[in-house]
Amino acid sequence: MTDNPVVLRARGIDKSYGGVHALADADLEIRAGEVHCLAGANGSGKSTLIKILSGVEAPDRGEIEIAGTVTSKLSVVGSISHGIQVIYQDLSLFPNLTVAENVAMTTRVAGRARIISITAARELTLTVMKRLELDIDPDALLEELSVAQRQLVAICRAIANDVRVLFMDEPTTALTWNEVGTLFQVVSALKADGVAIVFVSHKTEEVFALSDRITVLRNGKVVAVGGVAEFDRDSLVEALIGRQELEERIVSSDVHDSPVLEVNSISAPGLFAEISFTAHAGEIIGLTGLMGSGRSEVADAIFGIIPFTSGRVAVDGHDIRSGDVASAISAGIAYVPSDRLTQGIFLDQAISRNLVASSISSLANKLGWLRPKAIRAGVDKLIDELSLKVGSPDDPVSSLSGGNQQRVVIGKWLATNPRVLVLNGPTVGVDIGSKAAILQILREKAAQGITVLLISDDVPELVSVCHRVLVVRRGRLVDEIASQNVTVEAVRERSIA
Amino acid sequence: MSVLTRTPQFHIARLRGRNNEGVLLGIIALLLLLIAMFSPGTLSPAMFADILRSSVVNMALALGVLLIIISGGIDVSFTAIAIFAAYSTVVLMRSIGLDNGILPFLAAAVIGALLGIINAVLVAGFKLQTLIATLGSQGIVRGALLAFVGSVYISSLPSALAQIGDARLTTIGGSAVSVLVIPVILLAVGLAVVLRKTMFGRSIYAIGGAPESARRAGIRVGRVQTVIYIAAGALSGFAGMVHVALVGHASPFELVGTELTVIAAVVIGGASDAGGRGSVQGVALGVVLLALIQNSLVRLGVPGFWHTAVVGVVILLGVAIQAQSRRRRSKRSTILESAVTA
Numbered sequence: 009m010t011d012n013p014v015v016l017r018a019r020g021i022d023k024s025y026g027g028v029h030a031l032a033d034a035d036l037e038i039r040a041g042e043v044h045c046l047a048g049a050n051g052s053g054k055s056t057l058i059k060i061l062s063g064v065e066a067p068d069r070g071e072i073e074i075a076g077t078v079t080s081k082l083s084v085v086g087s088i089s090h091g092i093q094v095i096y097q098d099l100s101l102f103p104n105l106t107v108a109e110n111v112a113m114t115t116r117v118a119g120r121a122r123i124i125s126i127t128a129a130r131e132l133t134l135t136v137m138k139r140l141e142l143d144i145d146p147d148a149l150l151e152e153l154s155v156a157q158r159q160l161v162a163i164c165r166a167i168a169n170d171v172r173v174l175f176m177d178e179p180t181t182a183l184t185w186n187e188v189g190t191l192f193q194v195v196s197a198l199k200a201d202g203v204a205i206v207f208v209s210h211k212t213e214e215v216f217a218l219s220d221r222i223t224v225l226r227n228g229k230v231v232a233v234g235g236v237a238e239f240d241r242d243s244l245v246e247a248l249i250g251r252q253e254l255e256e257r258i259v260s261s262d263v264h265d266s267p268v269l270e271v272n273s274i275s276a277p278g279l280f281a282e283i284s285f286t287a288h289a290g291e292i293i294g295l296t297g298l299m300g301s302g303r304s305e306v307a308d309a310i311f312g313i314i315p316f317t318s319g320r321v322a323v324d325g326h327d328i329r330s331g332d333v334a335s336a337i338s339a340g341i342a343y344v345p346s347d348r349l350t351q352g353i354f355l356d357q358a359i360s361r362n363l364v365a366s367s368i369s370s371l372a373n374k375l376g377w378l379r380p381k382a383i384r385a386g387v388d389k390l391i392d393e394l395s396l397k398v399g400s401p402d403d404p405v406s407s408l409s410g411g412n413q414q415r416v417v418i419g420k421w422l423a424t425n426p427r428v429l430v431l432n433g434p435t436v437g438v439d440i441g442s443k444a445a446i447l448q449i450l451r452e453k454a455a456q457g458i459t460v461l462l463i464s465d466d467v468p469e470l471v472s473v474c475h476r477v478l479v480v481r482r483g484r485l486v487d488e489i490a491s492q493n494v495t496v497e498a499v500r501e502r503s504i505a
Numbered sequence: 506m507s508v509l510t511r512t513p514q515f516h517i518a519r520l521r522g523r524n525n526e527g528v529l530l531g532i533i534a535l536l537l538l539l540i541a542m543f544s545p546g547t548l549s550p551a552m553f554a555d556i557l558r559s560s561v562v563n564m565a566l567a568l569g570v571l572l573i574i575i576s577g578g579i580d581v582s583f584t585a586i587a588i589f590a591a592y593s594t595v596v597l598m599r600s601i602g603l604d605n606g607i608l609p610f611l612a613a614a615v616i617g618a619l620l621g622i623i624n625a626v627l628v629a630g631f632k633l634q635t636l637i638a639t640l641g642s643q644g645i646v647r648g649a650l651l652a653f654v655g656s657v658y659i660s661s662l663p664s665a666l667a668q669i670g671d672a673r674l675t676t677i678g679g680s681a682v683s684v685l686v687i688p689v690i691l692l693a694v695g696l697a698v699v700l701r702k703t704m705f706g707r708s709i710y711a712i713g714g715a716p717e718s719a720r721r722a723g724i725r726v727g728r729v730q731t732v733i734y735i736a737a738g739a740l741s742g743f744a745g746m747v748h749v750a751l752v753g754h755a756s757p758f759e760l761v762g763t764e765l766t767v768i769a770a771v772v773i774g775g776a777s778d779a780g781g782r783g784s785v786q787g788v789a790l791g792v793v794l795l796a797l798i799q800n801s802l803v804r805l806g807v808p809g810f811w812h813t814a815v816v817g818v819v820i821l822l823g824v825a826i827q828a829q830s831r832r833r834r835s836k837r838s839t840i841l842e843s844a845v846t847a
Contacts, residue, residue: 064721084723100721104714104781105707113711117723121704 012039014073015204016061016092017174021055021070030056031067032228033259038173041202045215045236049248049439050223051412054208055097057225058175062094063087075172087116091172095179097196097208099162101150108133108146111165120171129254136164142195154300163194167203174198176207192218212241212440213468217317248440257471259491262456264289268459269341269428274319279305280483284317292450292460294470296499297480304346306480307432311343312336316505323427332364340427344417344434346463353405360387360401362416390419395445411442416451429453431462447473467499473505482490525775525826529790536797547804547837550678553579556796557682562751562760564792565689565744566767567774569737571788574771575700576733576782577713578635581764582624582643586738587745588760589650590616594746595755596654598663606665609690613746620646621738637764642763650757659755685747692740697785702720709733713780742812769816773823782827795819 015122016038020428023031031053038044048054052265059065061072063082071078072092082090093114094100108383112129133146142164144157159179166174175413179191195205195218209215215222222239224232224247232239232247235439239247269287274280280302289294297303308314310321315331322328336343345352354362364371364383371382387401394415398408405416414434418424435443450473454460464470470477471494479487487502541548566583573580591612598609623645627638662670672684700706708729711719720726749755774791776783795816802812 062721063723082723089724092723096721098717100715102714102718102781104777105710109707113707114722116704116707123702124704124707360645 012041014038015040015075017073018057018061018097019071019073021057021060021072022068023030023060023065025409028058030228031060031402032072034225034228034230035233036061036223036230037233038206039221040172040204041199042204042220043199043218044204044206045219045222046206046225047215047222047244047248048208049409049441052225052439053228054178054225056228058094058177058206058208061087061173062092062175071392084253085118085120088114088169091170092175093166093169093171093173094175095162095166095177096326097177099158101158101162101165102228103149103151105150106146107144107148107150107153107161110150110161111136111146111168114165115169120446127312132168133164133370136168139162139167140197159191160321163191167198171198171203173204173206174204178208211243215244216241227396245440256386257494258451259292259473259494260451261291262455263291263475269461270311270320270322270325270346271306272320272322274306274309274316276305276314276316279314280309280480283480283485284319285478285485285488287459287461289457289459290454291476292454292462292474294474294477294499295463295480296465296467296477297463298465301480302483303463303465303480304432305483307343307430307461310336310461311341311430313343336367337424340425341426342426342429343419344421344429344431346432352420353404353413356404358402359391359396359398359405359408359416360384362405363387363390363401363419363423364418367425370424386423393422394419394449409439409442411438411445414438415446415449416444422449422453425460428459428461430461433465434462435464435466435469443469467496470494470499471496508687526784526790527651528786528826529773529787529794533790533797536794536801540801544804548657551602552678552800554677554680554682556793556800557686558680558751559800560746560792560796561683561686561689561782562744563695563763563767563770563796564789565747565807566741567771567788567792568692568785570742570767570771570782571696571774571785572709572733572737572740573635574768574776574778575713575783576709576730577716578628578639578730579778580624580639580734580737581636582620582639582646583737583741583762583767584762585643585646585650586617586620587743587748589620589646589745589756590614591658591745591749592650592757593654594747595659595662595666596777598666598684599659603783604663604665606669609666609750609791610743610746614721615742617742617745618735620742621735623737625731625734625764629727635772646759647654654757656757657694662749662753663666665811666750667753670753681811683751685750688743689747692743693785693789700785704730705732710781713777713782715781722836765820766795766816767815769820769823771829772820775827777827778824791823 012233014037018034021031021034034057036057046054046057050503056439060067061082063084063086071080072082076305079288104112107131108126111133115132116124120172128353130146137144140160140163142160144161147316150161155369163179176267198205207218207383219236221235222232222244222283223230224244224386265284268289270284271283273282273284275282285308295306305314309316310332312328312331312335320327323341328339329335354365360383364386367386368378371386372378391398391401396415396419397414405413408416418431418434434446438446447469462470462474474494475491476495477489477499478485479489489498528798533558537548558616564626566587569583570580593616594609594613596605597612599697623642625638627633627642628635645698661667668683673681674684675682700709708719708724711722711724712726712729716726771788772778773794774783774789776787798815798819799812802815
């Protein structure tokens with residue numbers, strides 16, 4: 009593998025945005041037929057490097073060598089015609105166009121097509137799908153597809169071109185294990201054809217399962233390069249965050265007997281049925297299941313976003329009205345949604361404002377005037393509790409890395425002094441250092457007597473913090489894994505079954 | 506080739522059309538049926554000729570607006586550009602003594618295109634919000650027209666131009682149909698082909714649907730925007746001249762104020778206010794529907810100021826129907842097995 013010819017080489021790439029040095033003297037070498045993992049925490053410069061190699065951004069300095077030619081800057085069309093394809097984290101597809109048109113788009117652009125043929129696009133799509141053994145209607149609008157199907161369309165689009173280097177920016181964040189399996193099959197088929205695959209990942213398990221070689225970026229610099237055999241889990245984690253940290257199962261035995269959150273046989277037509285469980289003070293409960301199993305919908309129903317038609321939800325014995333977010337909040341439920349960027353945060357607003365956004369009424373006097381000193385004190389306390397790395401509390405949230413943004417969302421809800429904290433995928437797309445910090449916050453909050461409901465399909469994470477794990481499948485609660493049985497193997501096995 | 510299952514929903518969706526064209530056709534049919542039932546006398550060939558006549562200018566204007574709305578923008582400057590281009594052309598012809606039937610249409614289109622450059626620079630160059638940019642250029646163009654070109658009502662057009670305006674293609678039920686219907690239809694067909702069959706056309710949809718994705722796919726977003734704002738300007742200039750030729754006079758105070766009707770026609774024709782959607786067929790149906798409604802209001806003796814209110818209601822209805830169908834598309838899929846089999 010290491011003898012394969014180099015297909016893409018970047019040397020001494022520098023890139024700054026404003027005052028932020030995103031990449032400093034970064035090198036990358038990609039060989040034909042290898043699976044290369046580009047690892048790095050949030051903000052380490054991975055995405056910037058991909059954008060430069062795909063021609064979307066121009067580097068400030070450095071050179072790119074591709075297929076024997078050296079250039080200081082690629083255009084998007086140039087990079088496509090050199091066989092570089094990128095599957096972005098957000099997929100970068102067109103929701104308003106059909107599957108066939110999405111698949112054919114880059115081919116058309118690179119071929120400098122003027123007149124287009126819908127029949128040709130459809131045929132191209134069917135050919136590619138046949139290769140991947142997929143069956144998606146080429147005439148369907150992309151927005152009608154599920155997230156997993158859209159991901160497959162993005163893969164189809166990438167390989168519809170004459171691809172030599174395929175970048176995948178965190179391809180598995182939106183996928184469940186089954187779909188990841190399919191994706192891995194596709195990857196090995198491409199690899200056999202001599203295509204180089206560069207994938208970005210936070211998940212160390214994935215890195216070891218897939219890659220031949222690894223390049224680790226930290227703070228815009230390449231800190232480690234080598235074959236997969238030269239790394240083990242600890243050394244990879246150390247390269248990623250600069251220090252060692254293992255995800256251990258640390259669960260306090262300090263759970264009170266008093267029930268706090270009671271979910272009694274709730275159903276919502278078409279979504280889930282007869283979900284029942286009780287959570288106690290100081291307990292962290294995991295709720296897992298495949299994507300589309302109904303796990304998120306159950307969380308949405310508890311917080312009143314989706315109405316349930318039968319059953320009851322109560323906090324400390326007080327019923328919550330179905331489909332009423334206000335009553336859920338006043339009963340003491342806090343909810344950290346799965347999509348922090350659209351549902352959980354005001355990106356352009358100051359960190360301090362975001363932190364107090366949900367608890368604002370408790371920081372006002374009787375006339376409704378806000379008390380600046382109380383706000384400042386509350387913000388400082390939260391920043392400290394969350395160990396947030398901020399320049400100034402008045403900076404916009406958008407200036408923070410993904411992991412710190414997520415902590416702001418969690419902090420916003422902690423400020424309301426909730427009885428029950430519901431989190432939906434709080435560590436998705438968050439780097440390993442922030443993830444450990446977030447999990448530690450959950451443990452501390454549970455130790456203070458808060459009940460935590462953690463919705464996640466990240467099994468090591470569930471095992472690391474949860475007292476019990478509940479499994480949802482096709483809208484029903486099918487399994488409960490008690491504390492002594494919570495292991496990575498057990499949770500994985502029972503949620504896929 | 507895989508065998509894809511075509512469910513009844515698929516056929517309903519096909520009948521409805523990607524941009525609700527089927528629904529619009531149904532509404533027009535229903536309206537005609539109502540007119541036939543309650544006022545059988547009015548449903549005459551002459552009425553169709555009237556609707557055709559009042560649709561010509563709106564259709565030409567709507568084509569330009571369609572381009573911009575598909576790309577995710579909005580244009581409120583097109584009527585100002587239309588009347589600027591047409592009025593200055595007439596003023597110019599009179600001052601140099603030119604008398605020609607075809608040239609003024611080309612000249613107005615060129616002037617419109619030049620004015621479209623203002624919008625192109627603001628939107629593609631300075632990346633301004635399209636509503637604000639075109640609101641600003643509307644003011645500039647309008648003010649420049651009155652300040653530098655003139656504010657005089659010109660009651661008689663150069664004779665060749667006047668002849669074109671009066672020329673009949675045919676007569677339906679005693680009502681004349683102008684020959685100017687032909688170029689507008691040709692432009693509409695041409696634009697429909699561009700939108701469906703060319704990379705440029707598909708790029709407009711791509712930009713309207715997901716601008717950042719378009720950039721990443723290698724589409725030159727700024728260049729496409731530049732071309733569509735200039736093209737929309739040219740279409741507006743041409744439409745302005747069609748208007749002047751049809752009414753037989755040139756007044757700098759006309760057309761401006763009718764933006765709402767044209768935008769309404771485009772929006773109920775299925776072009777989404779969010780961009781990425783819309784078709785020439787839909788716009789044609791939208792223009793005809795609005796003309797039919799206004800025609801009926803006139804026949805019913807409803808005072809003119811109510812017409813504007815009705816247009817407002819139609820816009821809101823159009824946007825509401827779109828929002829509804831967007832919601833339907835992104836509806837949660839069912840999870841429970843029982844619900845799937847039911």
